[in-house]
Amino acid sequence: QKEVEQNSGPLSVPEGAIASLNCTYSDRGSQSFFWYRQYSGKSPELIMSIYSNGDKEDGRFTAQLNKASQYVSLLIRDSQPSDSATYLCAVNTQTTDSWGKLQFGAGTQVVVTP
Amino acid sequence: KAGVTQTPRYLIKTRGQQVTLSCSPISGHRSVSWYQQTPGQGLQFLFEYFSETQRNKGNFPGRFSGRQFSNSRSEMNVSTLELGDSALYLCASSFPSGRATNTGELFFGEGSRLTVL
Numbered sequence: 403q404k405e406v407e408q409n410s411g412p413l414s415v416p417e418g419a420i421a422s423l424n425c426t427y428s429d430r431g432s433q434s435f436f437w438y439r440q441y442s443g444k445s446p447e448l449i450m451s452i453y454s455n456g457d458k459e460d461g462r463f464t465a466q467l468n469k470a471s472q473y474v475s476l477l478i479r480d481s482q483p484s485d486s487a488t489y490l491c492a493v494n495t496q497t498t499d500s501w502g503k504l505q506f507g508a509g510t511q512v513v514v515t516p
Numbered sequence: 517k518a519g520v521t522q523t524p525r526y527l528i529k530t531r532g533q534q535v536t537l538s539c540s541p542i543s544g545h546r547s548v549s550w551y552q553q554t555p556g557q558g559l560q561f562l563f564e565y566f567s568e569t570q571r572n573k574g575n576f577p578g579r580f581s582g583r584q585f586s587n588s589r590s591e592m593n594v595s596t597l598e599l600g601d602s603a604l605y606l607c608a609s610s611f612p613s614g615r616a617t618n619t620g621e622l623f624f625g626e627g628s629r630l631t632v633l
Contacts, residue, residue, distance in 0.1 A: 434620040445606055445624040446559070490559065494620045501618040502549030502564035502610055503572045509558065 405429060406493050408507035415485075415514050421478040423510050425491030428472065434494035435467055435474045436504065441487045450476065481514045488512070518543065520609050520625030528631045534595040537628045541588050541609030547571075548590040549622060550582060553604040565590055566611070594630075602632045 405428045415421040423437075434453055438446035450465040452458045452474065458465045464477040474493075478485055488511045492504040521540040529535050541548050550562040561574040565584035582592040588609075594601055608622035 436621065438624075445604075445627050448621055448623060451619065451621050492559075492622075501620045502547050502566075502608065502622060503561050503574070504549075504559075504620075504622065505561075506559040 405495065405505045406491055406507040408489075408491050408510045410508055411511040411513075413510055413512045415478075415481045415512060417481060417483060417514055417516050419481055421481050421485065421512055421514070423476040423478075423489050423491075423512070425474045425476075425507055426472055427474070427491075427493045427495075427505070429493070429495040429505075430469075430472065432469075432472075432493045432495050435465070436492040436494075437463075437465060437474075437476045438490040438492060438506075439487045440490060440509065446490055478512070481512075483514050483516060486512060486514045520607055520623055522605075522607050522625035522628050524628060525626060526629050526631075528633060529597050530633050531597055531599060533597050534593060535597060535630060536591055536593045537605055537607075537630075539590045539592075539607030539609075539625060541590070541607075542612075542623055544613045545609035545611055545623075546588055546613055547609065547611040547618065548584055548588065549608045549610070550590070550592050551606040551608065551624075552576075553606055553627070554602075559606070562592065562605075597632045599632050602630060604629050 437450040452465040488509040491507040547566045549564040564572045584590045611618040
């Protein structure tokens with residue numbers, strides 16, 4: 403079983419609609435959760451971080467965390483063609499002395515269609 | 517504010533050679549992590565450095581090594597290259613000076629794309 407799992411997609415979303423991306427993780431001790439966006443041929447770009455249960459909103463992005471269910475999600479509202487990319491869920495499974503060690507999911511490809 | 521700078525951006529090597537990749541973190545960031553990205557395995561953690569010390573190492577053979585200098589710049593080295601080492605090598609920096617704790621947010625460079633023939 404992979405430690406961080408995401409649907410690979412592609413997730414096809416009409417322009418202006420909401421894209422919903424899901425991620426589950428296996429380590430109950432995980433403390434920090436991140437969403438990265440990666441355009442084809444580019445490096446990952448941090449778009450959201452979340453550390454406690456509930457919702458966190460930043461512009462058109464909302465991250466949701468449920469530690470009891472070991473589930474983190476990302477909503478993209480008013481999706482734009484420029485949102486077409488692969489979205490990577492990342493989890494920090496250690497609490498100290500290992501800030502830089504993230505477990506990444508395989509990524510969900512999002513395609514926003516005009 | 518400049519981002520993470522990695523050099524070289526592209527390189528081609530042959531089996532058995534060695535390679536050194538360089539990373540300059542965001543100014544003021546104290547921690548540097550290295551990742552390997554391949555289509556088949558995705559992003560995999562290589563190692564992490566803080567204050568010139570390796571804090572953590574991923575599940576890679578000893579051919580993969582790294583170090584961090586006093587100015588936080590980092591290098592990684594791969595010796596005796598194999599075809600399977602062809603990948604995008606990403607450096608990420610974190611932990612700005614002046615913060616008591618690290619949020620764990622990583623900021624990636626553009627990567628060094630290594631092709632082994």
